[in-house]
Structure formats: structure tokens, C-alpha cells
Amino acid sequence: QSALTQPASVSGSPGQSITISCTGTSSDVGGYNYVSWYQQHPGKAPKLMIYDVSKRPSGVSNRFSGSKSGNTASLTISGLQAEDEADYYCSSYTSSSTNWVFGGGTKLTVL
Amino acid sequence: QLQLQESGSGLVKPSQTLSLTCAVSGGSISSGGYSWSWIRQPPGKGLEWIGYIYHSGSTYYNPSLKSRVTISVDRSKNQFSLKLSSVTAADTAVYYCARAGSGWYFDLWGRGTLVTVSS
Numbered sequence: 747q748s749a750l751t752q753p754a755s756v757s758g759s760p761g762q763s764i765t766i767s768c769t770g771t772s773s774d775v776g777g778y779n780y781v782s783w784y785q786q787h788p789g790k791a792p793k794l795m796i797y798d799v800s801k802r803p804s805g806v807s808n809r810f811s812g813s814k815s816g817n818t819a820s821l822t823i824s825g826l827q828a829e830d831e832a833d834y835y836c837s838s839y840t841s842s843s844t845n846w847v848f849g850g851g852t853k854l855t856v857l
Numbered sequence: 858q859l860q861l862q863e864s865g866s867g868l869v870k871p872s873q874t875l876s877l878t879c880a881v882s883g884g885s886i887s888s889g890g891y892s893w894s895w896i897r898q899p900p901g902k903g904l905e906w907i908g909y910i911y912h913s914g915s916t917y918y919n920p921s922l923k924s925r926v927t928i929s930v931d932r933s934k935n936q937f938s939l940k941l942s943s944v945t946a947a948d949t950a951v952y953y954c955a956r957a958g959s960g961w962y963f964d965l966w967g968r969g970t971l972v973t974v975s976s
Binding site for chain 1: 904905906917919920953960961962964969
């Protein structure tokens, strides 16, 4: 069982927007602005898409945005494109001895 | 451009020790402000952080694996390594090395290497 809770799957049509949630506790998501999101295509390594809740690394499309409210962080992808179909993982710093926790991952299907 | 590349045995027998190395190219592993992690992903499952070594040499491990894990750095070879002892089938996974920069996020990943535990 993952420390952070994500929906197993989400789907949307091209051009639409979708949001993936990531729920933790006050010891991780809710307590720190250190939530990051990763995109993983099949057989590939994860790629950083969002860090520090809402910051985008250079080169990542501005169609990707992040936010947080309480113990839940969210990744929103607007203007869905076929290439966005992938698995998405959230991660957070945690004050527990684990240091880092991941969500279980969400499979995004572009219909 | 900095790159990470994992290498090591792809098949390990149960109860033996898994050994992997992550070679850092295009930059120095001794650059301050970075930590170097190992993360694994069992087939069809999610990501699990194993541990990291800081640029200073300090190490931090996932408590669930701490008794079996050792992460070390070889600055002369610009690489860091993972040893996981007493492996079982549950340790079968793709193992990634990754860098964390100034914050709590992994900004650079290796391509990953599949390690299978089987007799």
C-alpha cells in the first residue's frame, strides 16, 4: 500500500482537461510544499513534470500545472494530447523516517 | 549534459546480494547540493524509494529496507552503488538511479535496469 493515494485511472478526450489527485497527510503533502509529479511512458524512466507543488521544469509544457489544498495535491493537464497518455506518479517529502513517499500511480488514457 | 546509467547483474539468486552501479557522465558526482538515490519499480507496480547518498557521503535509507541496503560512492570513478542483501523474489524490479537537486524532487533519472531474483 502506497503512502500517497492516487486514483488508479483517469481518462479524457483530446483537448479536454483532466485532474489527478494525490492525497497524503499532514506529515507529507499537507505539511510541506515539496510535492512533485512524474510522467512515465511504458518501458521508460519517469520524467519530472512538476516540483514544489506548482513549479514546472524548463521544457515541460505549460499545459501541465500543479496545486495543493490541505493534504491533497493535484496535477491538471489541459488541452489533452495523445502523447499525454502515460502513468503519473506523485511524490512528497515526508517528516517520517522514510524521507520520500510516492503515490501508487494513475494511468491516464486519452480516448 | 549530465546523464546517469545503471549497470549490474540482471539475474540474482535468492538469498544472494544484488549489486548495481550508477555511472554519472557529463558532470561530477561531487558537485555540492545534490543527493543520489536508488528507486525501484516491481513489474506492473509503483515506485519505491530505496535510499540516497548525499554529496557529503551521508546516507539515508527506506526503513523497510534499511537492514539490507548499502549505498556507497566512488568519487574516483564518478559513480555510486547499491547493494541489497538477502534478496527474494519480492526484490525483482526495475532499479533506477536518480538525482535530487536543491529540493525534494528527482530531476534526473537513469534509464533503469531490470533485476530478476530467481534460482
